Amino acid sequence: MATPVNLPPVHNKLAKHAVFPHFDHDETARYNFLTNLNKHLSTVISPGNKIAFEQRVKPKFKAENGREIETRDELEVAMLNDPHFQTWSALRRSTMEMRQQAGRATVLRQAEELAQKVATLNAQKPDSLILNDTVQVPHYMTLFDSHIMPGSYHTEQFPGDVSNAASYDSGLFVTSAGMLGKYTDGGGKALTTWLKATYPNFNPKRILDMGCGLGHNTLPLATAFPDAEVIGIDTGVPMLRYGHARAVALGIENVKFMQLDATQTGFENEAFDWIQTTMFLHETSTHAMQRLVAEIYRMLRPNGLSLHIEQPQYTPEMSMFEQYIRDWDALYNNEPFWGAMHDVDVRQWMMSAGFEEKNLLQFGAKAENDMEYPRNPNAQEVEDHGRSPIWNVFGAWKK
Amino acid sequence: MINDILLSSNKAKGKRPYFLENPEVERVMNITMAVAMELGVMHERLDTIERLLEQKGVLQRSEIEAFEPNNEEIIERQLWHARYIARILRIVQQELEALQQDPEHNLSMEEVANRLRNS
Numbered sequence: 062m063a064t065p066v067n068l069p070p071v072h073n074k075l076a077k078h079a080v081f082p083h084f085d086h087d088e089t090a091r092y093n094f095l096t097n098l099n100k101h102l103s104t105v106i107s108p109g110n111k112i113a114f115e116q117r118v119k120p121k122f123k124a125e126n127g128r129e130i131e132t133r134d135e136l137e138v139a140m141l142n143d144p145h146f147q148t149w150s151a152l153r154r155s156t157m158e159m160r161q162q163a164g165r166a167t168v169l170r171q172a173e174e175l176a177q178k179v180a181t182l183n184a185q186k187p188d189s190l191i192l193n194d195t196v197q198v199p200h201y202m203t204l205f206d207s208h209i210m211p212g213s214y215h216t217e218q219f220p221g222d223v224s225n226a227a228s229y230d231s232g233l234f235v236t237s238a239g240m241l242g243k244y245t246d247g248g249g250k251a252l253t254t255w256l257k258a259t260y261p262n263f264n265p266k267r268i269l270d271m272g273c274g275l276g277h278n279t280l281p282l283a284t285a286f287p288d289a290e291v292i293g294i295d296t297g298v299p300m301l302r303y304g305h306a307r308a309v310a311l312g313i314e315n316v317k318f319m320q321l322d323a324t325q326t327g328f329e330n331e332a333f334d335w336i337q338t339t340m341f342l343h344e345t346s347t348h349a350m351q352r353l354v355a356e357i358y359r360m361l362r363p364n365g366l367s368l369h370i371e372q373p374q375y376t377p378e379m380s381m382f383e384q385y386i387r388d389w390d391a392l393y394n395n396e397p398f399w400g401a402m403h404d405v406d407v408r409q410w411m412m413s414a415g416f417e418e419k420n421l422l423q424f425g426a427k428a429e430n431d432m433e434y435p436r437n438p439n440a441q442e443v444e445d446h447g448r449s450p451i452w453n454v455f456g457a458w459k460k
Numbered sequence: 461m462i463n464d465i466l467l468s469s470n471k472a473k474g475k476r477p478y479f480l481e482n483p484e485v486e487r488v489m490n491i492t493m494a495v496a497m498e499l500g501v502m503h504e505r506l507d508t509i510e511r512l513l514e515q516k517g518v519l520q521r522s523e524i525e526a527f528e529p530n531n532e533e534i535i536e537r538q539l540w541h542a543r544y545i546a547r548i549l550r551i552v553q554q555e556l557e558a559l560q561q562d563p564e565h566n567l568s569m570e571e572v573a574n575r576l577r578n579s
Contacts, residue, residue, distance in 0.1 A: 089504075
């Protein structure tokens with residue numbers, strides 16, 4: 062059947078591995094509603110922000126101040142007074158909160174069962190999950206709950222609880238409108254596809270994924286380089302426990318999960334051929350980023366590669382309006398370092414640790430979506446700024 | 461055992477932003493969107509039931525589209541709608557009744573309490 066718009070896939074299309082939470086009919090329907098609501102907000106209501114900006118916000122500011130809007134802060138104040146922006150923002154915030162509630166309602170009712178399944182799978186391969194309770198969650202991560210996920214990555218309702226990880230695993234589908242693939246690994250897959258096509262002779266033996274979370278983008282690295290040893294590190298213990306069990310369930314052997322702070326890992330010098338961060342830097346801080354890049358440089362072997370996936374940087378070529386809209390998640394979806402991270406000159410950041418300018422690289426990547434569902438190739442797609450699975454990848458070779 | 465009902469609706473750490481001029485309106489918008497979601501959920505469940513009934517040969521979905529209620533059924537169905545709408549719009553009806561009530565029958569309980577204390 063022809064459709065006038067490109068519809069998102071249904072949540073049933075996500076692959077169900079052994080620790081995936083059980084969704085009953087109505088829980089699935091709730092996520093389907095929220096996915097469609099996100100799609101509607103991004104394709105129908107969000108474009109109205111640009112219209113309101115051009116037709117209402119800009120002229121009003123000029124009439125009141127006798128000049129154009131000059132800074133993102135001025136733009137913020139002006140936009141927050143616009144009724145369309147208010148409505149879109151209120152709906153978007155509400156949608157994010159409903160997604161969290163729906164995910165929690167699903168996983169918490171089965172939290173003990175999930176914890177048991179995870180423990181059983183982890184016991185099958187105890188050597189590749191290395192927890193260390195002396196590793197602290199960074200202070201800034203405890204001030205707020207990242208992307209308004211109550212309890213963030215590190216909280217447990219009881220010892221062994223993995224409910225937030227299970228909610229995250231099953232719910233990224235909703236915010237990305239189902240564009241990340243059956244295993245929510247479209248980012249990691251796009252990365253390895255690019256790497257193999259561009260540098261066919263690069264054959265990393267040891268790979269580190271910093272801030273790996275539940276490892277949904279770590280596993281594609283292990284699959285793409287089956288002879289490599291892949292290590293995912295994070296300070297969120299429930300994510301590591303769940304991620305490890307998920308990897309065991311999916312039969313991926315060459316991956317380890319370790320509870321470590323990426324700014325001070327304790328790994329020896331020149332320990333890795335490839336060090337990766339995927340949608341991680343924007344969840345750190347300026348100070349942490351400085352320490353991270355030094356740690357990366359220290360741990361990379363000669364001819365090793367470091368890559369980082371984020372949303373596009375706020376460069377001077379990007380309009381102030383687009384920067385502000387992209388900053389919505391920073392201010393209103395508890396991603397407070399988002400704006401500052403995207404303002405960083407990442408080339409300078411990498412060079413500050415010792416990477417040479419001639420060895421820097423940058424490319425764009427789009428999520429690989431392996432779901433089979435009806436798509437309309439002719440439908441006009443509007444970009445959901447800050448949420449689209451279209452990324453900026455930057456990095457450097459250590460020569 | 462954890463209280464999953466309470467925990468499901470936990471607030472995230474960090475102050476919640478309100479965007480509308482009037483936070484009461486935003487509160488109602490949030491409640492309304494949650495109810496809208498539940499209607500979407502109900503619709504999907506009904507859709508599943510219809511498709512299963514069709515697969516099992518119990519009915520054709522075209523029969524649902526073509527269904528014409530008889531007079532008795534019309535009364536039952538319209539009565540359901542009338543009651544349903546009255547329940548939803550109860551507060552509007554009550555505000556209108558207040559306008560029409562004898563002021564003596566629309567006193568605040570502080571006023572009544574004062575009168576009772578003093579008489």
